[in-house]
Amino acid sequence: MKILLIGEFSRLHNSLKEGLTKLGHDVLLVGSGDAFKKYPVDIDVSPKSFNNKLGRFLRKITVRVFGFDIADLETYLRGKKNLHQLKGFDIVQLINEDAFNLNPSLQKLILKPIFKHNKFVFLLSCGDDYSSTNYYLNNKNRYSVLTPYFNDSSLKNYFQYSLKYVTPPYKKLHDFIVANCKGIIASDIDYHIPLLKHPKYLGLIPNPINIEKIDFSPIKVNDKINIFLGINTLSRIKKGIPFFEEALNIIQKKYPEKVDIKITKNLPYNEYINIYHKAHVVLDQVYAYDQGYNALEAMAKGKVVFTGAEKEWLNHYDLKEDTVAINALPDVNQIVKKIEWLIQNPKKIEEISKNARAFIEKEHHYITITQLYLDTWKNH
Known part of the structure; x- marks a missing residue:
């Protein structure tokens, strides 16, 4: 076809x-x-003429004055062509x-x-x-x-x-x-x-998920637990990222010798997927019942992902809580407790990592x- x-x-x-x-x-x-x-x-x-400083200024002006983004006109013309x-x-x-x-x-x-x-x-x-x-x-x-x-x-x-x-x-x-x-x-x-x-x-x-393009890296926690948070500033609030940021501040102060935390902002896709290669734990989003694409790719790599993993999702796939992914709630204390649980039980990280990859292979x-x-x- x-x-x-x-x-x-x-x-x-x-x-x-x-x-x-x-x-x-x-x-x-x-x-x-x-x-x-x-x-x-x-x-x-995609519009190519408005990516410089002057172009961005013109876009702001047309939106403010006319309620219309001039870059849309270029997108339309490129599509029509x-x-x-x-x-x-x-x-x-x-x-x-x-x-x-x-x-x-x-x-x-x-x-x-x-x-x-x-x-x-x-x-x-x-x-x-x-x-x-x-x-x-x-x-x-x-x-x-x-x-x-x-x-x-x-x-x-x-x-x-x-x-x-x-x-x-x-x-x-x-x-x-x-x-x-x-x-x-x-x-x-x-x-x-x-x-x-x-x-x-x-x-x-x-x-x-194209698992042929995503290598599974079995996790071995020998020293510090590496935690990664990649932020898209445009969706920071709606994904509940402030809960993760506050939780990480608490974890960093409480377990400085046991964790290595890395935070990035607005990375292109290819940079994003490469930069968390060393991470054991990936913090994805809070306000979700199921995993989005970034979370699924991280799970395919064998990361322990804090994301949407609610009871509706558990029931749909016949899973038990915290076996494949960690359900992240809009609650700083809950996120802190879950991270602490992993710090205190590093073998759980290795176990969830394997389960996550197996889940992606089976269901995605x-x-x-x-x-x-x-x-x-x-x-x-």
């Missing part, structure tokens, strides 16, 4: 492309690379409702001919979108990515990206995409729950997951 994958924010579509290609399909990936993360794509539609290559595919899959990372009106202009000139379109619920944001705004959950906003409305500016999806322009974009797609697929439990009653929901397909192997996508596309 000819398959068009649109958008890339985590490496999900890259791994899926690798699986599809290995199974004999013809795949094209188009996207922006997601800013500083620089994920590889076949057709790059390549529309002739985005025709005749058997399957099109959007990584997200904002797959082109573009103003809704311009995005609809790009998507209309794509919908018209290809057979079947599928939508991933992967990251913020209308369904998940609306659900968490209107339902009382133990917590969600919006919890910091609920607790302190002065943080609203930090949640502009999430909240934009429930504004009228993005709601119209959502309705337009849903009306033109065959179905919606969730990439993990956090997006699965909000979609359970949606008439076009096709089910959960876990993130594909990119070939197995690719086949699930193929089956879902063909059966709907």
